[in-house]
Amino acid sequence: YRPLIKEYFRKGAKWTxxxxxxxxxxxxxxxxxxxxxxxxxxxxxxxxxxxxEHEPCFDAADFIRAGRDLFVQRSQVTxxxxxxxxxxxxxxxxxVHIISFKDPNPMHIDATxxxxxxxxxxxxxxxxxxxxxxxxxAGWTIVKPPVPLIPDDHPxxxxxxxxxxxxxxLDEKRVMVDxxxxxxHKMFExxxxxxxxxNIRHANSLGGGxxxxxxxxxxxxxxxxxxx
Numbered sequence: 001y002r003p004l005i006k007e008y009f010r011k012g013a014k015w016t017x018x019x020x021x022x023x024x025x026x027x028x029x030x031x032x033x034x035x036x037x038x039x040x041x042x043x044x045x046x047x048x049x050x051x052x053e054h055e056p057c058f059d060a061a062d063f064i065r066a067g068r069d070l071f072v073q074r075s076q077v078t079x080x081x082x083x084x085x086x087x088x089x090x091x092x093x094x095x096v097h098i099i100s101f102k103d104p105n106p107m108h109i110d111a112t113x114x115x116x117x118x119x120x121x122x123x124x125x126x127x128x129x130x131x132x133x134x135x136x137x138a139g140w141t142i143v144k145p146p147v148p149l150i151p152d153d154h155p156x157x158x159x160x161x162x163x164x165x166x167x168x169x170l171d172e173k174r175v176m177v178d179x180x181x182x183x184x185h186k187m188f189e190x191x192x193x194x195x196x197x198x199n200i201r202h203a204n205s206l207g208g209g210x211x212x213x214x215x216x217x218x219x220x221x222x223x224x225x226x227x228x
Contacts, residue, residue, distance in 0.1 A: 004217060019056050019085065026054040037105075044076070044105040051079045058082030061108040061212040064115050068225040070096045071115075076107045095227075097134075103127040110211035111162040116143070117172045118226060120191070122165045138227045143191070146183035150201065157207045166209030170196070171220070176210050 009015045021027060032050040033039035043049070051057055058078040063086070064071050070090070072083050087096040101112055103126065113129055114122040123129055125144045132142060148164035150156075156163075164184055168176040175188055179197035188195050200209065 001215075001217070008217070016089070018058070021055055021057045024054060027052055027057065041103070041105050044103075047074070047104075049074065049076050049079070051076060053079055053081050056081040056085040058086065059108060060215060061110055061208070064109055064113065064211075066115050066118075066226045067223060068094050069227050070094060071099050071109070071113070072096060073099060073101065073104065073109045073112075075104070075109075078107075097131075099129055099131045099134075101127045101129055106160070107158070108166075108208070108212055111160060111166045111209070114165055114167065114211065116167070116169055116175065116188075116191075116193070122167075124162055124165065126162070134227070140226075143187070146187055149181055149183060150204075154201065155205045157205060159204060159207050159209075163204050163209040166211050168210035168214055178204075178209075 005015060029048070029050055029052055032048075033043070034050075056079070058072075059075075062072055062075050062078040070086070072078065072086070074080060074083070083096060083098060090096060099113070101124075103112075106112055106127070112124045112127045116122055119138075119140045121135060121140055121142060122145050123132065123142045129135075135142065145162075145165040148161035150161045150164065164178055164181045167184075170176065173192065174194050174196060176196045176198055177184060177188065178201060179199045180201055185195045185197065198210075203209075
């Protein structure tokens, strides 16, 4: 993608690189339980994560965007300093909203809450959003995706079966989705969205899906606000 970035820069675009964490020991809670999922879930529910506030850190996949509004979760890999860096960098043209979920342990937001079009958001039924009323008041429709079809014996690294909802919207009417997830194909088609089916399950085993691995650099349309 570097040639694209250089091309945009030569045409007048700004080129910004986020601060790279030093990965110092102080960035991590050295006593955080890594062996048991139950202990991690318990601490995450209390707002305690393996990353501290020593310096800014974040993963882009902990953010989702709708026009002038961005939504982010505090997670194991994204801290409040990282969120504040993003907030200050994008202000005043964009607003950054912190949202949270019944299960705060997942490290990326896109298999929990994923915007799929103006006024449409996929919401994981196992991890409901605590701020869902904000979306409902703005007239948004909350869509619950079907249960994933990925087999129990499929190897997944630090991921869950809900990678099925980790999709990439090419535009309002086209979505890239796992070719094996027939149930979610039907869901999108019922919403009038064409599915572009891609075999990605083998790559899911490495961790992540379409939204994790991609970054929008250019979109057609008009920048607008969907929340007032």
